Every structure is written in C-alpha cells, then in structure tokens.
Amino acid sequence: MTKIIRTCLLAAAILAISSPELSAQGTDLASQTLGRAYWHVFAAYAIGWILVLGWVISIARRLVSVEQAMKGN
Amino acid sequence: MSQDRLRQTGVALAVLGTLGALLVLWMVFFWVPTERTMGIAQRIFYVHVPSAWIAFFAFGIVALCSAVYLWLKDERLDMAALAAAEGGMVFCTIMILTGPLWARVSWGTWWTWEPRLVLTLLLWFIYFSYFLVRNATENPEQGKRFAAVVGIIGVLDIPLIHISVTWMRSLHPEPVVLKPEGPSLDPEMLITLMVGLATATMLFLGLFLMRYTVECLKREVDQRQTGAQAAQGA
Amino acid sequence: MDYFRVIWTVARKDLLIEMRTRERVAAMGSFVVLVGVLFNYSIDTAIVRPQEIAPGIIWMTIIFGGLLGMGRTFHLEEEDGAFSGVLQTPIPLDALYLGKTAANLVILSLVTVLIFIVFSVFFGLSFGSHPFVLLTVVFLALIGFVGLSTLFSAMSVRTTMGESLLPVLVFPLLIPMVIFGVSATSRLFAGRPVSEVTGSVRMLGAFAILSVAAGALLFRYVVEE
Numbered sequence: 116m117t118k119i120i121r122t123c124l125l126a127a128a129i130l131a132i133s134s135p136e137l138s139a140q141g142t143d144l145a146s147q148t149l150g151r152a153y154w155h156v157f158a159a160y161a162i163g164w165i166l167v168l169g170w171v172i173s174i175a176r177r178l179v180s181v182e183q184a185m186k187g188n
Numbered sequence: 189m190s191q192d193r194l195r196q197t198g199v200a201l202a203v204l205g206t207l208g209a210l211l212v213l214w215m216v217f218f219w220v221p222t223e224r225t226m227g228i229a230q231r232i233f234y235v236h237v238p239s240a241w242i243a244f245f246a247f248g249i250v251a252l253c254s255a256v257y258l259w260l261k262d263e264r265l266d267m268a269a270l271a272a273a274e275g276g277m278v279f280c281t282i283m284i285l286t287g288p289l290w291a292r293v294s295w296g297t298w299w300t301w302e303p304r305l306v307l308t309l310l311l312w313f314i315y316f317s318y319f320l321v322r323n324a325t326e327n328p329e330q331g332k333r334f335a336a337v338v339g340i341i342g343v344l345d346i347p348l349i350h351i352s353v354t355w356m357r358s359l360h361p362e363p364v365v366l367k368p369e370g371p372s373l374d375p376e377m378l379i380t381l382m383v384g385l386a387t388a389t390m391l392f393l394g395l396f397l398m399r400y401t402v403e404c405l406k407r408e409v410d411q412r413q414t415g416a417q418a419a420q421g422a
Numbered sequence: 423m424d425y426f427r428v429i430w431t432v433a434r435k436d437l438l439i440e441m442r443t444r445e446r447v448a449a450m451g452s453f454v455v456l457v458g459v460l461f462n463y464s465i466d467t468a469i470v471r472p473q474e475i476a477p478g479i480i481w482m483t484i485i486f487g488g489l490l491g492m493g494r495t496f497h498l499e500e501e502d503g504a505f506s507g508v509l510q511t512p513i514p515l516d517a518l519y520l521g522k523t524a525a526n527l528v529i530l531s532l533v534t535v536l537i538f539i540v541f542s543v544f545f546g547l548s549f550g551s552h553p554f555v556l557l558t559v560v561f562l563a564l565i566g567f568v569g570l571s572t573l574f575s576a577m578s579v580r581t582t583m584g585e586s587l588l589p590v591l592v593f594p595l596l597i598p599m600v601i602f603g604v605s606a607t608s609r610l611f612a613g614r615p616v617s618e619v620t621g622s623v624r625m626l627g628a629f630a631i632l633s634v635a636a637g638a639l640l641f642r643y644v645v646e647e
Contacts, residue, residue, distance in 0.1 A: 150230035152293045158288040159232040160213060163239065169211075170278045170395055172204075177363045178402045258643050310594040321474045324581035334577050337640045338591065344636050345595045348629060352598040413589075 191401050197371050198397030203348040205391030210273035212384050232286050243311060247393065249345035252317070263407065266332045270322075270340060271399040275314040275392050303353035304332055310349055315343040315376025326408035365417045366388035428513045432521025433528070440497065441528060446491040450533045453487045458540045472545035477608040480602055483537050485567070488530050493578065493585035494569035500579045509645065514549055519641035520574065523552065523634065526568045534560060550610040555619065559610070560625040563603040569597055569633035576644045598629045 216231050223230035253269035256262070287305060288298040299305070318338045325331035373381065440446060461479055465472065499505035503510040508518065541547055571592050606622035615620060 116378075118336050155229055155289040155293050156216070156231045159235055162218070162285045162289075163235045163282050164209070166282050167391060167395075170274065170399075172404055173274075173398050174395065175273045177406065181402060181405045181409055184413070185405070220638065246441065258640075264519040287478065306597075308514075308595060315596070316523055316627070318589075320587065320590060321577060321581060323588060324583045333646070334581070334644045336579065339574075340640060341573075341595065344632060345598070348598045348625075348632065352601040352625065386604055 191404055194397050195401040198401065201390045201394030202398065203394070205387055205389075205394050208383065208390060211362045212380070212387050215273030215380045215383060220376050221374060229290050232290040233377075234384040236283060236286045237381060238384040239279040239286070240308065241315060241385060242388050242392045243276050243280035243283055245389075246272045246279065246315065246396075247311065247315070247339075247346075250276060250339045253337035258333065258336050258340075261359065264404075266336070267400055267403040267407070268338065272397050273315060273335075273339070274399060275316050275396050277312070277319070277389070279392065280308065280312045280315055284312055303350070306353045307346070307350055311342075311346065314338065314346075318342070320357060346373070412416070425517050427516065427526060428516055428517040429466045429521040432518055433524040433547065436525035437528060438524065439599040442496075446494055446529060447532065450487045450491040450529075451536055453490055454483055454533060454537045455540055457483050458544045462544060463541075467612070473547055473611065476541060476545065477604050477611055480537060480541055480607065481604050484530075484564075485593075485596060485600070486535055487533060487537070488564075488567060489571060489588055491529060491533070492526055493588050495526060495572055495574050495575045496579045497636050501547065505645070506647065507645065515642040515645060519576075519638050520634075523568050523572045523637065524575075530564055530568055531561070534564060548611065550613050552580070552610055554641050555616050555623070556607065556610050557605060559619065559623055559626060562630045563599045563622065565630035566599050566626065566633045568628065569637045572631075573637040573641055573644065576641065577592065580644075593628060598625060602626050 196257045212234060216234050220231065220234070222228055249272035250269045253265045253272065257265035257269060289309070291300065291305075292298050318335050321338055325334060326340040425627075439556065465475070496505065499508060538549070542549065571588070574588055574591045575585075578585055581587055600624040602625045605628070607618040609618050
C-alpha cells in the first residue's frame with residue numbers, strides 16, 4: 116500500500132516539475148496551443164499507463180515475496 | 189470459485205484489459221475526430237472519464253465490503269475491500285492528474301474550485317486515510333476495523349460533499365452521455381468512450397482479482413508462520 | 423430510561439473532570455484568543471475589512487481549536503488502560519459514544535461562545551439581526567463536527583500516529599459543514615433575510631444527524647478489543 120502511495124506521489128511530483136517546461140514551449144500562439152495540447156494528451160495517457168503498470172508491479176512483487184515465504188516454510 | 193480459478197479469471201481480464209487499452213490508444217490518436225470547441229485536449233476525456241468511473245465504482249465496493257465485513261467478520265471481505273481500495277486509489281490518482289492537464293488547455297488553468305474536481309480530490313484523501321489508519325495500528329485486526337469504518341463514513345459523507353460542492357456554479361462540461369435526450373456525443377466519440385470504459389473496468393476487475401488472490405496467499409502464509417511460532421513457543 | 427441515564431452519567435463524568443482540571447478548555451480557550459491576535463496581524467485592515475472575511479476565519483478557528491480539544495477525548499481512558507474497564511461494564515457502547523459526544527458538545531459550545539466574544543471585541547464585528555438563526559446554524563454545525571471528531575478521536579488515540587491522524591481523517595468529511603456554515607453566517611452577518619439561509623440550515627441539520635447516527639452505529643467497531 117505504501118508503495119502505491121509512493122508511486123502516486125512520485126507521479127504527482129514529476130508532473131509538477133515538468134509542467135512549467137511544457138507551458139513555456141513555443142512562442143507562436145497557434146502552434147503553442149496545438150503543441151501543448153498534444154503534449155498534454157500524451158502526458159495524460161502516459162500517466163494512466165504508468166500508474167496501472169505501477170500497480171501491476173506492486174502486485175507482482177507481493178506475489179514474489181509470498182512465494183518466497185512459502186518456499187522458506 | 190476456487191482461488192486458482194479466481195486468479196486465472198483475473199489474469200484473463202487483465203490481458204483483455206491491456207489489449208483494450210492498446211485499442212483505446214489507437215482510437216484516441218488515429219481514429220476519433222477532434223472536438224470542435226475543446227480541440228485536441230478533449231482526447232484526454234477517454235482516459236479521464238473511465239478512471240473517474242472506476243474510482244467511484246471501486247469506492248462502492250470498498251464501502252459495501254467494509255459494511256458487511258463489520259457485520260460478518262469474514263476475512264475475505266476485508267481482503268476484497270483492500271484490493272478494491274488499492275485499485276480505486278490508482279484510478280483516482282489517474283483522474284486527478286489527467287483532469288488538470290485537460291483543464292490547463294481548455295480552461296487555461298490547472299485548478300479551479302469546480303465541484304467534481306473538489307469531490308474527487310476529497311475522495312482521494314478518503315482513500316488515503318483508509319490506508320493510513322490500516323497501517324497505523326499495532327493490532328492488525330483493529331486496523332482492518334478502522335479502515336472499514338473510514339470506508340463506511342466516506343460513502344455516507346460523499347453524497348453530502350457532492351451536494352455541498354455543486355451548490356456553487358459549475359464550470360465542468362455538462363453531462364454529455366447520461367442525459368434524458370440521449371447522448372449528444374458524436375457516435376465515434378461515444379464508441380471510443382465506451383471502449384475506454386469497458387477497458388478500464390476489465391483492467392480494474394482483473395487486477396483486483398489478482399491482488400485479492402495474492403492477499404489470500406499472503407494471509408495464509410502469515411497465519412502459518414504465526415502458527416509455527418506458537419508451536420515452537422509451546 | 424436506563425439508556426439516557428448512561429448517556430447522562432458519561433457526559434457528567436467528562437464534564438466534571440473538565441471542570442476540575444480545565445485542561446482542554448484552557449488549551450482551546452488560549453488557542454482562540456491567540457488566533458484572534460495573530461489574525462489581526464495577518465490582514466491589512468486598511469485593505470480588507472475584517473467584517474467581510476470574519477465568517478471564514480471564525481469557522482476555521484472553530485475547526486482547528488475544536489480539533490485540538492476533541493483529539494483528547496479518550497486520552498485519559500487510554501492512558502490508564504481505564505477503557506478496558508469501561509468496556510467490561512454492561513452499558514451499550516452507543517450510549518457511551520453519545521455521552522462522550524454530549525460532553526464534547528458542551529465544551530466546544532463554550533469555546534465557540536468565547537470565539538464569538540473575542541472576535542467581536544477585537545474586530546468590532548456585527549453579527550446581524552437574527553441571533554437565534556445564527557445560534558441554530560452554529561449549534562447544528564457543532565453537533566455534526568463533534569459527532570465526527572469524537573468517533574475519529576476514539577480511533578486516532580489507538581493508532582501509532584495519535585492525534586496527528588485526526589485532521590487527515592476529519593477534514594475531508596467536514597466540507598459540508600464549512601460550506602454551508604460559512605455561507606449561512608456570512609449572509610447573516612451581512613444582514614440578508616433569513617429566507618436565504620434556510621437551505622443551509624437544513625443541510626447542516628442533515629449533516630448533524632448523519633454524523634451522530636453514523637458515529638453511534640460505528641463506535642462499537644472502533645473501540646472493541
């Protein structure tokens with residue numbers, strides 16, 4: 116559970132760090148909104164995939180540790 | 189169903205969900221038309237809305253399992269609530285992070301005090317406290333009961349929070365799918381959304397079942413270990 | 423009738439302890455007076471009129487100051503292990519909860535009166551022309567607040583995190599109280615007609631009933647060993 120929370124916080128931190136960069140891209144207004152919009156769509160789907168993947172990894176790690184404990188017995 | 193069957197179902201659903209997620213990616217980037225007023229950023233819709241649905245659906249499972257757990261004291265219900273809460277928190281985080289990305293482009297601001305935004309942020313914190321109380325007790329049984337109480341109070345308070353935050357003027361897009369005149373979305377957009385919803389549901393249920401069976405195994409092992417320790421001590 | 427006697431006994435015991443030690447009232451009372459002083463220096467009265475932001479500040483003071491005292495509701499019992507003794511007596515646990523809540527409500531009401539006095543003296547606020555409606559609004563909100571925080575203080579005192587857990591647990595659930603409480607008091611302070619606040623009063627009533635009922639229902643699962 117703490118792992119999940121950690122992953123979520125990490126994702127939030129990455130988002131917070133990367134956002135000013137994204138908003139500073141381009142000077143032309145039209146290209147800026149277009150480019151930024153695409154960036155945001157990519158970022159949104161990346162966040163979705165990364166977080167779900169994080170959950171999968173946390174489940175897998177738990178499974179591994181449980182299996183090790185079972186072998187140990 | 190036996191645990192093996194549950195795990196197999198979970199894996200199958202998760203694989204289907206992953207395939208669905210790839211399909212959604214393709215649809216979002218290459219197939220669905222661009223929305224006229226909100227532009228490209230509207231494509232975030234197809235990940236934002238399905239995760240919102242899962243976040244609330246999962247909390248429903250958490251609350252229901254918690255309530256019955258307090259009543260019947262069946263360990264399995266607590267494990268189901270825990271698994272659902274983990275998944276719910278993952279999808280709630282996705283929703284909260286993708287929302288501002290969309291809002292920044294469409295409304296020009298990362299955050300507004302818009303009712304549904306506030307509600308989901310509070311939902312996230314209720315999930316957060318669910319895990320916090322579970323891990324903050326010396327006696328794990330007590331932690332399970334505390335978490336269940338948080339889940340139940342949360343589900344009772346959420347409608348009230350919803351009423352109070354919607355009391356103020358809303359900036360969020362009005363409901364476009366569930367309304368009396370029928371959906372006002374373009375058919376292709378609607379199909380993409382439906383695929384997104386189905387995908388998120390399958391992914392969630394699949395991973396939920398996997399997490400649940402892992403938790404079953406873990407508690408079995410824990411029990412055996414404490415049993416062995418007790419035998420050694422005696 | 424036995425049920426109400428239990429509530430009364432528990433509440434009376436708590437109030438008696440409070441009257442003799444004055445621990446919680448002293449902590450909360452000095453907290454609210456000092457908040458008033460800090461508040462004075464945290465705003466520039468040449469730019470912002472205190473009257474306009476007073477409702478928000480008053481509610482935040484009630485919540486923060488209140489939580490300070492509510493977090494110690496079960497401290498005495500937990501410290502001496504006295505609670506296991508209480509649990510062995512054949513009293514219904516929801517009556518125990520209601521008694522604790524009633525005592526907390528009395529204490530917090532006193533503190534709230536102090537808050538209103540302090541703020542009106544410090545900032546010359548006018549509380550509008552409907553004192554009874556204001557009283558109803560504040561009282562209903564306090565019931566809801568006390569109901570939730572008593573339940574969760576029973577929980578937090580038994581965790582390793584202690585009282586620091588309380589805000590995380592309680593604040594998200596207090597949104598209805600803050601929104602409707604602040605909106606009703608600001609309207610009353612501004613001298614608006616009573617008809618504008620009846621909706622808020624109703625919602626605060628629902629919040630109060632919900633939190634006390636949920637607390638009474640779930641308390642036994644929090645305290646059982």
